[in-house]
Amino acid sequence: MIEDEIRELLDRISAEMRRDYAALLRELNLHVGQEQLLCRLWRSDGMTQIQLSESLNCEPPTITNMVKSLENHGFVVRKRDPEDGRVSRVYLTPAGRNLCEPVERIWNKQLDKLLTGILPEERLLLRRLMKQMADNLS
Amino acid sequence: MIEDEIRELLDRISAEMRRDYAALLRELNLHVGQEQLLCRLWRSDGMTQIQLSESLNCEPPTITNMVKSLENHGFVVRKRDPEDGRVSRVYLTPAGRNLCEPVERIWNKQLDKLLTGILPEERLLLRRLMKQMADNLS
DNA sequence: ATGATATAATTAGCATGCTAATAAATTTGT
DNA sequence: ACAAATTTATTAGCATGCTAATTATATCAT
Numbered sequence: 001m002i003e004d005e006i007r008e009l010l011d012r013i014s015a016e017m018r019r020d021y022a023a024l025l026r027e028l029n030l031h032v033g034q035e036q037l038l039c040r041l042w043r044s045d046g047m048t049q050i051q052l053s054e055s056l057n058c059e060p061p062t063i064t065n066m067v068k069s070l071e072n073h074g075f076v077v078r079k080r081d082p083e084d085g086r087v088s089r090v091y092l093t094p095a096g097r098n099l100c101e102p103v104e105r106i107w108n109k110q111l112d113k114l115l116t117g118i119l120p121e122e123r124l125l126l127r128r129l130m131k132q133m134a135d136n137l138s
Numbered sequence: 139m140i141e142d143e144i145r146e147l148l149d150r151i152s153a154e155m156r157r158d159y160a161a162l163l164r165e166l167n168l169h170v171g172q173e174q175l176l177c178r179l180w181r182s183d184g185m186t187q188i189q190l191s192e193s194l195n196c197e198p199p200t201i202t203n204m205v206k207s208l209e210n211h212g213f214v215v216r217k218r219d220p221e222d223g224r225v226s227r228v229y230l231t232p233a234g235r236n237l238c239e240p241v242e243r244i245w246n247k248q249l250d251k252l253l254t255g256i257l258p259e260e261r262l263l264l265r266r267l268m269k270q271m272a273d274n275l276s
Numbered sequence: 277a278t279g280a281t282a283t284a285a286t287t288a289g290c291a292t293g294c295t296a297a298t299a300a301a302t303t304t305g306t
Numbered sequence: 307a308c309a310a311a312t313t314t315a316t317t318a319g320c321a322t323g324c325t326a327a328t329t330a331t332a333t334c335a336t
Contacts, residue, residue, distance in 0.1 A: 002261050003249050009268040010252075011174070014152040015195055016275040022324070031291050031324090036149070050314060057153055062293050064316055069291065086301045086314040111141050114148075116274045122267060123140050129256060129264050130147040136254045137154040160294070169294090169321050188284060200323050202286055207321065224284040224331045 017110070024106045028099060029073060035103045037066055038075065038092070042100045046089045048081070075099065155248070162244045166237060167211060173241045175204055176213065176230070180238045184227045186219070213237065 022032045030038075033056075040047060040055050047055070049063045056063070067090055070076045075096035081087035115123065160170045168176075171194075178185060178193050185193070187201045194201070205228055208214045213234035219225035253261060 002258075002265055003253060004245075006253070006261065006265050006268060007245060007249050009265065009272050010151070010155065012195075012272045013148070013268060013275065014155070016272070017148065017152070018323090019195070020275065026324095033292055048314080057150075057157070058292085059294065060315065061295085061317080065292070084302070084314085088315065107142075107145060111145050114271050114274055115141060115144070117270055118267060120140075123144065125263065126267050127140055127144055127147065129260060129267075130144060130151060132255055133252050134147050134150045134154070136252055137151065137158065156293090164294095171322055186284080196322085197324060198285065199287080199325085203322070222284085222332070226285065 013114075017114070020110055020113070021106070024110065025103070028102055028106075030099070030103070031069070034066060034070055034075075035099070035106075037063075037070065038096060038099055038103065041076065041090060041092050041096065046091050048087050048089055050087075052090065070096070151252075155252070158248055158251070159244070162248065163241075166240055166244075168237070168241070169207070172204060172208055172213075173237070173244075175201075175208065176234060176237055176241065179214065179228060179230050179234065184229050186225050186227055188225075190228065208234070 018032055021035075025032060025035060036056055037052060040052060049060060049067065052067075053060045053063045067076060067078060071078060074093055076090050076092055078088050078090055081089050118126065156170055159173075163170060163173060174194055175190060178190060187198060187205065190205075191198045191201045205214060205216060209216060212231055214228050214230055216226050216228055219227050256264065
């Protein structure tokens, strides 16, 4: 069945992308997923952990762990919000900010690999179909 | 850029599929990924752990952990290979075998959700493009 | 036959990611 | 004003998944 093949292909692509990213990001001392969190901060430094968990679509304890790990590696710092004592805001250190370019290089490199041999008009179509699938899931 | 959107959509789809599967599989006392290992055994019971790691494209220690967990839950048993003392073969218990149908129901349900609104001829195209991407990665 | 090499699996340690339960601060309701 | 409810973050515990190092068995070469 076509549908089962699509499921298996999606599983394979997800897993393989993750593996490739893991290998590439290791050179930057990053784990898969951490670059996504940093990406949010590159766009908007000082987000709260709740905002991060909503933006990354994961649970607050996951953010606690990720931020703790990123803080141990010196890529971010946490500061208590002076106006709301419950809130902890996450800020980039210079080291964290400097990861932006190398991470984007990795993204582009991996994207080139993924899309090799797929024509521009096929990419448009692919985007449309993937947009539909993403919307179906949320 | 189209390519960046494709990357972000792929990330979103992967993550969301994983979350959905996690929720659905929890009712069967399974974690995401375990159903893939079981699926290999449904097709060919008694595989070695090395064979499983190659088939699932993950590392041997991961298989050790997964099999240990599945064994604790009574879905598989490990038996030493009588002809090669290094090899440990993994066999389904009746409970593990009985998971086949409910897992396939979950797969089909989730696949319906994913592909809603995508026409048969678009599915063919999608499969071709995904096949290309999967081949690009391996 | 025995020392070296290769293969299969495990252990330790770390990260993402989850749920359930808890702690701390703020807001709401009466 | 103060008790109750809500919000934000953390802790504990478990699973997948990784690498590096280790153990146990089998094979290869001299």
